[in-house]
Amino acid sequence: MINKIAIIGGGNLGAAIAKGLVKSGKPFKGEVIVTRRRVHLIKSLEQEGISVGQDNLKAVENADVVILAVKPYQLEDIISEIQPALSDEALLISLAAGVDSQRISEMASGRKSIFRVMPNTAISIGESMTCVSSYEATEEQDAVIRELFEPTGTVQFIPEELMASATVLAACGIAFALRFIRAATQGGVEIGFGSDLALKIASQTVKGAAELIIRGEAHPEAEIDKVTTPRGITISGLNEMEHQGFSSALIKGLITSFEKIENGSKKR
Numbered sequence: 001m002i003n004k005i006a007i008i009g010g011g012n013l014g015a016a017i018a019k020g021l022v023k024s025g026k027p028f029k030g031e032v033i034v035t036r037r038r039v040h041l042i043k044s045l046e047q048e049g050i051s052v053g054q055d056n057l058k059a060v061e062n063a064d065v066v067i068l069a070v071k072p073y074q075l076e077d078i079i080s081e082i083q084p085a086l087s088d089e090a091l092l093i094s095l096a097a098g099v100d101s102q103r104i105s106e107m108a109s110g111r112k113s114i115f116r117v118m119p120n121t122a123i124s125i126g127e128s129m130t131c132v133s134s135y136e137a138t139e140e141q142d143a144v145i146r147e148l149f150e151p152t153g154t155v156q157f158i159p160e161e162l163m164a165s166a167t168v169l170a171a172c173g174i175a176f177a178l179r180f181i182r183a184a185t186q187g188g189v190e191i192g193f194g195s196d197l198a199l200k201i202a203s204q205t206v207k208g209a210a211e212l213i214i215r216g217e218a219h220p221e222a223e224i225d226k227v228t229t230p231r232g233i234t235i236s237g238l239n240e241m242e243h244q245g246f247s248s249a250l251i252k253g254l255i256t257s258f259e260k261i262e263n264g265s266k267k268r
């Protein structure tokens with residue numbers, strides 16, 4: 001039973017997770033406390049039933065789950081700071097991209113039951129794709145983490161060696177998908193829509209395309225075949241996009257992001 005969750009680092013992701021956990025309602029009913037140094041910037045979270053503060057040690061006291069949502073380079077200092085207040089039973093979750101569990105365990109004096117969780121920012125609206133890896137945790141502890149994050153979207157446990165890939169595909173992926181929507185909107189304006197309407201049409205179209213795959217478990221290419229009339233309009237546009245490097249640009253972008261994580265983690 002989780003009675004208290006402490007989120008250390010109420011920035012973009014920490015605040016989004018707090019909102020997502022509180023909105024999800026179950027299985028968690030206890031306190032969520034979020035800290036950051038410039039606490040005035042997260043005062044508004046209080047209106048959503050989330051406690052805020054500056055004192056990391058106090059936040060971590062009696063917490064069943066501690067989520068570290070600071071930048072990767074701050075992880076070591078934060079862990080040393082909170083360690084005196086961290087209970088032996090607390091589950092420690094790191095969101096830091098590119099810092100592996102063994103390293104986190106070393107920072108925490110050999111602590112076990114460490115999780116790396118990589119949600120994306122859609123967690124604030126209960127639509128995250130959240131990849132999780134667990135390090136020296138029991139099945140029961142895995143289940144606690146699954147149950148905690150499931151109401152905030154889709155949860156997938158993966159081997160830790162795939163965490164960097166998950167970061168690129170799911171976490172950075174939000175930006176990649178949004179850039180598609182933005183580009184489609186700009187194209188929509190060129191062909192006659194006002195920008196608001198173009199954005200509405202482009203975003204609902206992307207949502208519908210994603211739902212066709214998620215609900216129908218269809219393959220994207222099979223759905224594309226249904227839209228591409230021979231000698232038709234769709235295929236001419238689609239092929240022009242491919243001539244301009246559409247798929248290739250996306251794949252190269254994913255690989256570039258992946259290499260950035262890999263090179264970064266080697267430096268740590």
Ligand SMILES: NC(=O)C1=CN([C@@H]2O[C@H](COP(=O)(O)OP(=O)(O)OC[C@H]3O[C@@H](n4cnc5c(N)ncnc54)[C@H](OP(=O)(O)O)[C@@H]3O)[C@@H](O)[C@H]2O)C=CC1
Pocket residue numbers: 008009010011012013014035036037038039056069070071072074078095096097118119120121171172
């Ligand atoms: N899954 C995803 O989509 C994403 C994952 N990430 C990962 O999540 C982590 C957080 O990233 P992001 O939210 O973008 O970063 P932000 O910079 O937005 O948030 C980090 C927060 O930590 C706070 N902070 C810094 N020092 C302390 C301290 N000593 N005590 C308490 N709080 C502190 C900062 O606030 P202040 O300066 O006021 O203290 C800041 O708000 C990173 O490790 C990153 O790798 C990042 C982005 C997206």
Ligand SMILES: O=C(O)[C@@H]1CCC=N1
Pocket residue numbers: 097167171172
């Ligand atoms: O861009 C970044 O470095 C972070 C990691 C995952 C998403 N944002």
